[in-house]
Ligand SMILES: Nc1ncnc2c1ncn2[C@@H]1O[C@H](COP(=O)(O)OP(=O)(O)O)[C@@H](O)[C@H]1O
């Protein structure tokens with residue numbers, strides 16, 4: 115499981131999550147529904163269905179972005195998803211191989227894209243991202259609590 119570098123504002127999110135799930139996906143159009151459905155099942159297994167809708171939405175947004183940027187790379191790097199819980203909150207971590215950071219952008223009122231991270235900010239209690247020195251790329255993470 116990737117952890118934020120020491121001193122990073124997200125470093126406190128790397129505590130010892132007792133329950134963990136991992137899924138690796140190809141950067142393909144089916145990755146987003148797969149990840150979403152998988153997250154729903156895991157929330158059920160963890161008896162956290164009350165957080166399920168929010169977790170699903172965040173997984174969908176973060177994996178969509180990770181797949182989109184991975185498809186611009188000249189190698190079909192996978193996208194990796196971790197779901198972690200202490201049964202109070204759920205930390206979603208999504209890795210992609212691109213160095214380019216996520217950026218909240220100003221969106222025009224009639225724009226049809228550019229609202230994903232706005233939604234992530236609204237739904238999560240916290241979100242952040244960090245670079246991974248090895249194997250490279252970066253992780254975008256979002257915390258869901260009640
Ligand atoms: N995982 C990511 N890797 C690189 N860039 C990203 C990533 N996630 C988001 N971004 C950048 O941040 C921008 C805003 O993301 P988002 O709010 O989800 O809007 P949209 O995906 O509709 O463009 C994206 O257009 C992209 O440039």
Ligand SMILES: [Mg+2]
Pocket residue numbers: 175178179228229230231
């Ligand atoms: Mg997006």
